[in-house]
Amino acid sequence: MATAQSAAAGDGAFLSLRGLRKVYTDFVAVENLHLDVPKGELIALLGPSGCGKTTTLRMIAGLASATAGHVMVGGRDITSAPPYDRDMGVVFQSYALFPHMTVAKNIAFGLQMRKVPRAEIDRRVAEAISLVRLNGMEERRPRELSGGQQQRVALARALVIRPSILLFDEPLSNLDAKLRDEMRTEIRDIQQRLGITAVFVTHDQSEALAMCDKVAVLNAGRLEQFGSPIELYEHPANPFVASFVGRVNRLPGTAAGTTVKVGAHDVILPKPMTGAVEVMVRPHRIALGGPSDTAPGANRVTGTISQVAYAGDLVQYGIDVGGTRWFVEQQTTAARPPEVPGTPVSLSWRVEDTLAFPAQG
Amino acid sequence: MAQADDMHTASGRFGLVAMLLAPIILVNSFVFLLPILNLFRISFNEALPGGGIGPGGTLENWYKLAEDSYYLEIMLRSVGMSLLVTLLALLCSYPIALYVHRAKGAWRTFLFVLVVSPLLTSAVVRTYGWIAMLADQGLINNALGLLGFSPLRLLYNQTGIVIGLTEILMPYMILALLAGFGRLDPRCEEAALTLGATPVQTFWRIIVPLTAPGIALGCLLCFVLCVSSFITPRILGGGRVFLLATEIYDQAIVTLNWPGAATLSILVLVIFGAALVVYTRAVNRLN
Ligand SMILES: Nc1ncnc2c1ncn2[C@@H]1O[C@H](COP(=O)(O)OP(=O)(O)O)[C@@H](O)[C@H]1O
Ligand SMILES: [Mg+2]
DSSP: OHHHHHHHHTTSEEEEEEEEEEEETTEEEEEEEEEEEETTOEEEEEOOTTSSHHHHHHHHHTSSOOSEEEEEETTEEOTTOOGGGSOEEEEOTTOOOOTTSOHHHHHHHHHHHTTOOHHHHHHHHHHHHHHTTOTTOTTOOGGGSOHHHHHHHHHHHHHTTOOSEEEEESTTTTSOHHHHHHHHHHHHHHHHHHTOEEEEEESOHHHHHHHOSEEEEEETTEEEEEEOHHHHHHSOSSHHHHHHSSOOEEEEEEEEEEEEEETTEEEEEEEEEEEEEEEEEOGGGOEEEOTTOOOTTSEEEEEEEEEEEEOSSEEEEEEEETTEEEEEEEEOBTTBOOOOTTOEEEEEEOGGGEEEEEOOO | OHHHHHHHHHHHHHHHHHHHHHHHHHHHIIIIIHHHHHHHHHTTSOEETTTEEOOSOOOHHHHHHHHOHHHHHHHHHHHHHHHHHHHHHHHHHHHHHHHHHHOOHHHHHHHHHHHHGGGGSOHHHHHHHHHHHHSTTSHHHHHHHHTTOOOOOOSSSHHHHHHHHHHHHHHHHHHHHHHTOTTOOHHHHHHHHHTTOOHHHHIIIIIHHHHHHHHHHHHHHHHHHHHHOOHHHHHHHTTOSOOHHHHHHIIIIISOOHHHHHHHHHHHHHHHHHHHHHHHHHHHHHO
8 A cells, every 4th residue: 555655646746855965165965866755755864974864854944055956845946945934843863852941832832933822732732742642741841851752742843833844863863772663663653644744864774664665875975776665675776775775795706697606606696797796695585504405596605604693583694605704694593503613504595685786996 | 887888988078078168268258258247347337537437336327328318329320320231231242152152163262262352451441442432532422523423422421331331341241141051052943943933033932041041140240240340430430420339439448438338338248149139039940
């Protein structure tokens, strides 16, 4: 159902970035960014720290001016509109709650600025407070709240004005892991229930994939790929996306048709290539077997386990394959203890799970 | 046992704190507290002609203060003028303090030095500078004359004192404001903007409340300095504007009425006490 919805909205993007560019004195923070966000979808801006995510978000919100390009909402060019005319809710990384106001006053602020009648303000604030489950906290000050509660106030404050677009700047990065997972589902749930168009900035790939309809991967101010989580993970556009979205083994090789020589082994590619290539295989897509096991129709190399890291749900092996270190991840089971270093093994994986890109540089 | 241990360290720490504080307490008692107690005592002594201090136990000085409307007048003038100067200094200093607070790096350091630099010059010199500006043939009146306006009387009256004191107290006001701007967070201002507040609304609803501690501190400091300032009112008032500080000087040095001067000094202390009470209440309400 989600895919049908996104396909239908695809031609009528609600939020559009057209060739957005930001230059700080002589440093290019964002370069020629095109992005279309369909109405009602949650999209992620994903990338390493310093790649220009916050800058992009600030240009959308009107808190930073664009050096070039346009921001369009519902077909209207708002590039030069001030932030207070943009009707966007922003959840800041540091929450930016007003320390001199109670929780209720923080949430009511946006409605007061919109001259909403007093009785309606009270009703909508109460509604927002129960939406983020902060009942009983109305009269507290921000400093009397935990990080997770402050986060909820920030969310309620942005939601209560019923913005046309909701912007999040790494809203979960200051929370501990357990709370982060909780807030993730909560934010996604609220966003879907209210049908809000939202942009979610994060540097955490699992957060982006798990929460968002589509993910835009940024690197050094440029858009590397924009697609659904499955497209990104299974069909990354380039080595950067492949290695940033999930872990990979990166192996240099020489291709001729669908066969590529990786060290002493022949690896079959899903589609033909020629010349120097970089072959990538995700560690958890590799199956371990005995050294003489065969794997008909699949790729297979042999090596020796050199390192074992047991993490409870997963065990990660470092495996020496003809002088190169491969990583393999296996789910654990009480039925079998992990392998020990020095064990000779075979590594096999499906041809479709083999990624290959022309070698760079 | 753990409890006994805690008590032991607690009392040990208390002893250390007491020891560290002892010198300052001792010095303050001798150079600050004792003289004030002495002033308080003298205010109950009889004033003898020719500068003598008569026997104590009389309320005569205080009666005079209450009966003579002249004293009420100079007290009201002093307090009123100090409130005005405080307000003007706040209005002139606030934008400067906000700008310095937001400046970054070397530019900020430079601005900070610029703000503090007037304090490196004596107030007397700066006051004489103001005479050159405010006099009948001074810079301002000459400029007005060139523009075809009639000259203004800016010197040897309250106007001159207000102008001079405002400028002289501005560095203190700016420093106090900057000290109290710690809670100001640009992210909060941005949050207000995204919630639909215009810059003007953001200023009144976010910036002013968050800088209120600085405003309160600056106003207290400025008011107290203004009530007790003597040199600038003396020079720019030309001896024609009578204030508490100038009156204390006149009684102590000119007419040698020490009990009278002591009584007025205690009155100034009471005004300071009132200012402190107002300040404390304001700060408590802010929290
Ligand atoms: N105000 C600024 N002046 C100069 N450079 C800046 C400014 N803000 C951000 N940058 C630079 O722009 C780049 C992108 O920053 P940002 O958008 O905050 O990255 P991200 O949010 O992806 O971590 C960074 O290299 C940062 O140093
Ligand atoms: Mg950022």
